[in-house]
Amino acid sequence: MFGAFRPTQPSMVGLLWKTPWKLSRTRKANVRARLKQVDSVIEAVKESGVQCAALTKALELPKEHEMPPRDKYTVFTRHARGYRKGIHKVPKWTRLTLRTNPKGF
Numbered sequence: 329m330f331g332a333f334r335p336t337q338p339s340m341v342g343l344l345w346k347t348p349w350k351l352s353r354t355r356k357a358n359v360r361a362r363l364k365q366v367d368s369v370i371e372a373v374k375e376s377g378v379q380c381a382a383l384t385k386a387l388e389l390p391k392e393h394e395m396p397p398r399d400k401y402t403v404f405t406r407h408a409r410g411y412r413k414g415i416h417k418v419p420k421w422t423r424l425t426l427r428t429n430p431k432g433f
Contacts, residue, residue: 351401351416359400359415362422363392389427404429 351359370386392400402412403426411433415421 347417350414355416356401360392363395363400363427366425367391389425395427399427399429404433 370383373383374387390399398412401415403415403418404411405413407413415426418424418426
């Protein structure tokens with residue numbers, strides 16, 4: 329009761345991070361800008377003449393303008409009802425390549 333693991337008021341509260349259930353317009357615009365920046369970096373590396381396995385893998389990914397909005401802002405998850413969840417619910421989603429999903433989803 330009075331030890332190191334005693335229940336404190338902040339730990340007794342349920343919701344700690346209040347993440348909105350959908351992306352706002354500005355966050356969607358930031359996602360599109362981030363995808364375009366990645367596309368430009370891939371093109372610059374391609375034009376430099378460097379060849380590596382990571383580049384060939386990156387060239388197989390769809391570009392921002394080729395992706396439907398569903399793939400830009402949501403990702404596949406087997407736990408959600410429609411097998412999709414918002415991209416902003418994924419941990420470290422700004423650093424990951426989340427452009428591909430399983431076929432049919």
